[in-house]
Amino acid sequence: xxxxxxxxxxxxxxxxxxxxxxxxxxxxxxxxxxxxxxxxxxxxxxxxxxxxxxxxxxxxxxxxxxxxxxxxxxxxxxxxxxxxx
Amino acid sequence: xxxxxxxxxxxxxxxxxxxxxxxxxxxxxxxxxxxxxxxxxxxxxxxxxxxxxxxxxxxxxxxxxxxxxxxxxxxxxxxxxxxxxxxxxxxxxxxxxxxxxxxxxxxxxxxxxxxxxxxxxxxxxxxxxxxxxxxxxxxxxxxxxxxxxxxxxxxxxxxxxxxxxxxxxxxxxxxxxxxxxxxxxxxxxxxxxxxxxxxxxxxxxxxxxxxxxxxxxxxxxxxxxxxxx
Numbered sequence: 001x002x003x004x005x006x007x008x009x010x011x012x013x014x015x016x017x018x019x020x021x022x023x024x025x026x027x028x029x030x031x032x033x034x035x036x037x038x039x040x041x042x043x044x045x046x047x048x049x050x051x052x053x054x055x056x057x058x059x060x061x062x063x064x065x066x067x068x069x070x071x072x073x074x075x076x077x078x079x080x081x082x083x084x085x
Numbered sequence: 086x087x088x089x090x091x092x093x094x095x096x097x098x099x100x101x102x103x104x105x106x107x108x109x110x111x112x113x114x115x116x117x118x119x120x121x122x123x124x125x126x127x128x129x130x131x132x133x134x135x136x137x138x139x140x141x142x143x144x145x146x147x148x149x150x151x152x153x154x155x156x157x158x159x160x161x162x163x164x165x166x167x168x169x170x171x172x173x174x175x176x177x178x179x180x181x182x183x184x185x186x187x188x189x190x191x192x193x194x195x196x197x198x199x200x201x202x203x204x205x206x207x208x209x210x211x212x213x214x215x216x217x218x219x220x221x222x223x224x225x226x227x228x229x230x231x232x233x234x235x236x237x238x239x240x241x242x243x244x245x246x247x248x249x250x251x252x253x254x255x256x257x258x259x260x261x262x263x264x265x266x267x268x269x270x271x272x273x274x275x276x277x278x279x280x281x282x283x284x285x286x287x288x289x290x291x292x293x294x295x296x297x298x299x300x301x302x303x304x305x306x307x308x309x310x311x312x313x314x
Contacts, residue, residue, distance in 0.1 A: 013191075013236065014191075014194060014234075014261065016191075016192050016193065016194050016195070016234075017196070020196050061153075062145070062149065062153060063145070065149065065182065065189050067188060067189040067236065067238075068191060068236055
């Protein structure tokens with residue numbers, strides 16, 4: 001079972017990396033960029049039936065630091081249909 | 086009886102030797118060197134030091150992986166029993182990630198690695214590490230970090246201030262830390278986490294090279310408190 005976990009800085013927490021990237025985009029001449037926030041995407045391949053509770057616990061104990069970060073857990077439906085062998 | 090200390094080494098620690106040398110220089114006793122994969126600490130310890138460096142290559146978040154290593158379970162238990170713990174730089178990040186200290190250390194607000202000797206204001210004179218300082222005294226200690234930007238929510242910051250747990254503040258803003266926090270102590274005062282490196286400001290030679298030997302006093306305070314205890 002494939003799971004995609006998105007870890008993002010909480011709203012209001014300053015993101016220096018995002019700000020630097022925003023600055024670079026401006027420097028490249030891209031107009032209309034209002035904000036840039038950088039997060040982390042973690043893909044897990046776990047045993048079928050792994051509970052949401054277990055996944056949440058993985059996030060809270062290690063994958064995210066809940067002092068500064070929020071996380072979302074997305075369980076991907078059939079993960080083999082579109083894959084090439 | 087000589088002070089019995091241990092220095093923990095994680096893969097990627099790079100200030101562990103400096104820490105051991107500093108402890109030996111001040112206490113006269115050689116600290117035990119403990120590897121991150123060890124499950125147990127020596128018995129009868131007075132003091133545990135978590136050194137600076139880039140444990141586990143800062144994978145995931147600085148200090149995150151080290152905080153879950155086998156030896157950290159033993160360190161958390163020891164801290165809960167009241168054994169003095171000092172975390173410097175990456176060691177401070179590990180202490181926050183392990184939950185022994187509140188808050189988190191984020192990328193410096195200016196995005197740059199900062200490496201210089203800075204002035205610190207002493208904000209706590211009750212802990213074993215700080216009791217020999219005068220309240221508000223200014224000391225000079227080197228910093229060298231990329232992720233030293235201390236963050237905690239307002240309630241936590243207010244509590245730290247209210248309980249006099251901000252051990253050191255930067256005299257001048259240098260990395261974006263909230264309320265210029267450079268180091269904090271645990272509720273019982275026996276765990277100190279700080280970004281500046283006291284172990285790099287120990288000897289007269291350090292005074293010439295780094296502009297300060299004030300770091301020595303952090304260790305002298307600790308020795309003093311353990312002898313009088």
